[in-house]
Amino acid sequence: RTVLRGESSRKGADLLDIEEYLNEAHSQGLKSVRAHFNVMAWSDDAEELKRIKNDVGSQMASMGCVPRHNTTDCPTLFWAGIPGNAADFPAEESFHTFIEQAVCLFAGETNYKDSPSAFGIRMADRISGKPLHIDISDLPMKRGVTTNRNKFVLGPSGSGKSFFMNHLVRQYYEQGSHVVLVDTGNSYQGLCEMIHRKTKGKDGVYYTYTEDNPISFNPFYTEDKVYDIEKRESIKTLLLTLWKKDNEPATRAEEVALSNAVSQYIGRIKEDNSIVPCFNTFYEFIDTDYRKVLEDKKVREKDFDIASFLNVLEPYYKGGEYNYLLNSDKELDLLHKRFIVFEIDQIKEHAILFPVTTIIIMELFINKMRRLQGIRKMIIIEEAWKAIASANMASYVKYLYKTVRKYFGEAIVVTQEVDDIISSPIVKESIINNSDCKILLDQRKFMNRFDQIQGLLGLTEKEKSQILSINQSNDSSRRYKEVWIGLGGTQSAVYATEVSIHEYLAYTTEETEKMEVRELAGKLGSDMEAAIRQIAEKRMDEEK
Structure with a gap:
C-alpha cells in the first residue's frame, strides 16, 4: 500500500509568504486550519503500483500540489486519520491553509449509492461493476428534481439502445407497470414471448401488421359511452x-x-x-x-x-381501400393486459397506415391511462414517433405528454437519428421540453455534431464530458454497455447495463443469435426459457 500526500505550499516558506498569508487571513476574516489530504492506492503487482503512483502524482501536480510519496508511515497515518485519533497525527504531515481551500480539496470516500426508493431498476457501477438500484421515475419527482416521468432516449444503431430499453421495461413490468410498446424493428419480440409463456397466455401480447391480418381499430367506441x-x-x-x-x-x-x-x-x-x-x-x-x-x-x-x-x-368508409382500419367490430383488450407490443414494421413506409395506426395506438393508451387509477403505466414509442411529427399532431403530442403525468404514467420516445431531433421542431417543443429524464447512449458516431445535440438538449459541459466518456475504457472481461442518465438538468451519471448471459440472449437483436434461440425453442415445444438456458450453459462452458 502506498500513501500519497499533496502539499499546497512549498516547504520552508520564507517570511514574505508567511506575512502574505497572515495579511490575507486578517483582511478577509479567513479561518486558518491545519490540513492533510492523501490518496491511498494499492496493487498486488509492483509494476502496476509504480504506474498508479505516477498517474496519481501527475494528477495532483496538475492541481498545483506537490505530491509526497510516503511508504513508511502508512499504519500511523491510517490510525491517526480515524475520527478521535487526531492527537496522534504527525505535525510534519500537515500544512496550514484556509478552510475554503481545505474544503475544496476534501472529497469523501464514496461511490454511486443505491436509491432509497422501493421502485427502480438494476444497473451497475461503470468501474467496479457493483450492482446499483436506481429510481429515475418516482424519487426525482418527490424531491422536486423533475416535474414529470417522461423520458427521451437517443442512441445510434449498435449503441445498446434496444438492449437498455428491454432491460428497463422488463423491470418496470415486473414491478406492476402496464407497458405499451410501439416498435418498428422486432426489438421486443423475445421479451414479449417470454412473458406470454410465463403467464400462460394471459399477458405478453404481440400485435403485428400483415396483409392477411391487418391491425384494425374503432376509435369511436367506448364501453360506457363516456367521451371526455x-x-x-x-x-x-x-x-x-x-x-x-x-x-x-x-x-x-x-x-x-x-x-x-x-x-x-x-x-x-x-x-x-x-x-x-x-x-x-x-x-x-x-x-x-x-x-x-x-x-x-x-x-x-x-x-x-x-x-x-x-x-x-x-x-x-365501407367499400373503400382501408374500410377495415377504423370499423373494427372487436376491441383490443388493452385495459387488462400489462405487456403489449404493437410491431408495425411492415407499414413504416406507408404514408397513410403508419401515422393512422400510431395515432390510434396512442389513443388506446390514453383510454388505459384514464381508466386504471393508481396503477403505473407507460408507453414507449420507438422510431414510430416520426409518423406523428407533423404540424397537426404537435398540440396532440404535447397534450399527451402533459396529461400522462397526471395519471401516474410516463411517455418514452426512442430514436437513433440525430438529424431527426435537430430538424424537427415538433420533437423539441412537444417531446424534449416535456421529458425531464434524458437518456443517451454511445455518441461517438455523432462526435463532430455533438455541439448541436448539446444545445438542443441543454447539456452542460460537465454532462457533455460524461456522455463522451461512454464506452471509452470498458473492461473487456465484462459484458456491458454504458448509458448516461440525466434528471431535470441537475443530476446526471453514467451507469453500466450489465446482465447475465441468460438475459442477454433474451434481449439480443443480433439476427444469428435470435435465430439460434428461436430454432432451439421450436425443438423444445416453444419453450424459450429452456432454449436460453441451454445456450447460456453451453457458452459459459466454452468461456471456461
Missing part, C-alpha cells in the same frame, strides 16, 4: 391527420367545424342506441345531418369544405 375531453381531442386529431396531408395545418374555422361535428355525432349515438359507433356511421352522419347543419348556419365552403372532407376520407 381526451377522447374527443384524439378523435379530432385523427380526423385532421387523415384529412390534411404534407403538414398542411388546419384553419381555425376547420378545427371548430370538425369539433362541432364530433360533438354532435357523440350526442346522436348517446340518444340512439341503434347507431353503431364507428367511422362508417360517422361518415354517414357528416354526409347527411351535419351537411344540413352547415347549410342552415350558412358556413362558407372556404371555411369548411365538406365535399373535400368526405372525398379524402372516403377510402376509410
Whole structure:
C-alpha cells in the first residue's frame, strides 16, 4: 500500500509568504486550519503500483500540489486519520491553509449509492461493476428534481439502445407497470414471448401488421359511452391527420367545424342506441345531418369544405381501400393486459397506415391511462414517433405528454437519428421540453455534431464530458454497455447495463443469435426459457 500526500505550499516558506498569508487571513476574516489530504492506492503487482503512483502524482501536480510519496508511515497515518485519533497525527504531515481551500480539496470516500426508493431498476457501477438500484421515475419527482416521468432516449444503431430499453421495461413490468410498446424493428419480440409463456397466455401480447391480418381499430367506441375531453381531442386529431396531408395545418374555422361535428355525432349515438359507433356511421352522419347543419348556419365552403372532407376520407368508409382500419367490430383488450407490443414494421413506409395506426395506438393508451387509477403505466414509442411529427399532431403530442403525468404514467420516445431531433421542431417543443429524464447512449458516431445535440438538449459541459466518456475504457472481461442518465438538468451519471448471459440472449437483436434461440425453442415445444438456458450453459462452458 502506498500513501500519497499533496502539499499546497512549498516547504520552508520564507517570511514574505508567511506575512502574505497572515495579511490575507486578517483582511478577509479567513479561518486558518491545519490540513492533510492523501490518496491511498494499492496493487498486488509492483509494476502496476509504480504506474498508479505516477498517474496519481501527475494528477495532483496538475492541481498545483506537490505530491509526497510516503511508504513508511502508512499504519500511523491510517490510525491517526480515524475520527478521535487526531492527537496522534504527525505535525510534519500537515500544512496550514484556509478552510475554503481545505474544503475544496476534501472529497469523501464514496461511490454511486443505491436509491432509497422501493421502485427502480438494476444497473451497475461503470468501474467496479457493483450492482446499483436506481429510481429515475418516482424519487426525482418527490424531491422536486423533475416535474414529470417522461423520458427521451437517443442512441445510434449498435449503441445498446434496444438492449437498455428491454432491460428497463422488463423491470418496470415486473414491478406492476402496464407497458405499451410501439416498435418498428422486432426489438421486443423475445421479451414479449417470454412473458406470454410465463403467464400462460394471459399477458405478453404481440400485435403485428400483415396483409392477411391487418391491425384494425374503432376509435369511436367506448364501453360506457363516456367521451371526455381526451377522447374527443384524439378523435379530432385523427380526423385532421387523415384529412390534411404534407403538414398542411388546419384553419381555425376547420378545427371548430370538425369539433362541432364530433360533438354532435357523440350526442346522436348517446340518444340512439341503434347507431353503431364507428367511422362508417360517422361518415354517414357528416354526409347527411351535419351537411344540413352547415347549410342552415350558412358556413362558407372556404371555411369548411365538406365535399373535400368526405372525398379524402372516403377510402376509410365501407367499400373503400382501408374500410377495415377504423370499423373494427372487436376491441383490443388493452385495459387488462400489462405487456403489449404493437410491431408495425411492415407499414413504416406507408404514408397513410403508419401515422393512422400510431395515432390510434396512442389513443388506446390514453383510454388505459384514464381508466386504471393508481396503477403505473407507460408507453414507449420507438422510431414510430416520426409518423406523428407533423404540424397537426404537435398540440396532440404535447397534450399527451402533459396529461400522462397526471395519471401516474410516463411517455418514452426512442430514436437513433440525430438529424431527426435537430430538424424537427415538433420533437423539441412537444417531446424534449416535456421529458425531464434524458437518456443517451454511445455518441461517438455523432462526435463532430455533438455541439448541436448539446444545445438542443441543454447539456452542460460537465454532462457533455460524461456522455463522451461512454464506452471509452470498458473492461473487456465484462459484458456491458454504458448509458448516461440525466434528471431535470441537475443530476446526471453514467451507469453500466450489465446482465447475465441468460438475459442477454433474451434481449439480443443480433439476427444469428435470435435465430439460434428461436430454432432451439421450436425443438423444445416453444419453450424459450429452456432454449436460453441451454445456450447460456453451453457458452459459459466454452468461456471456461
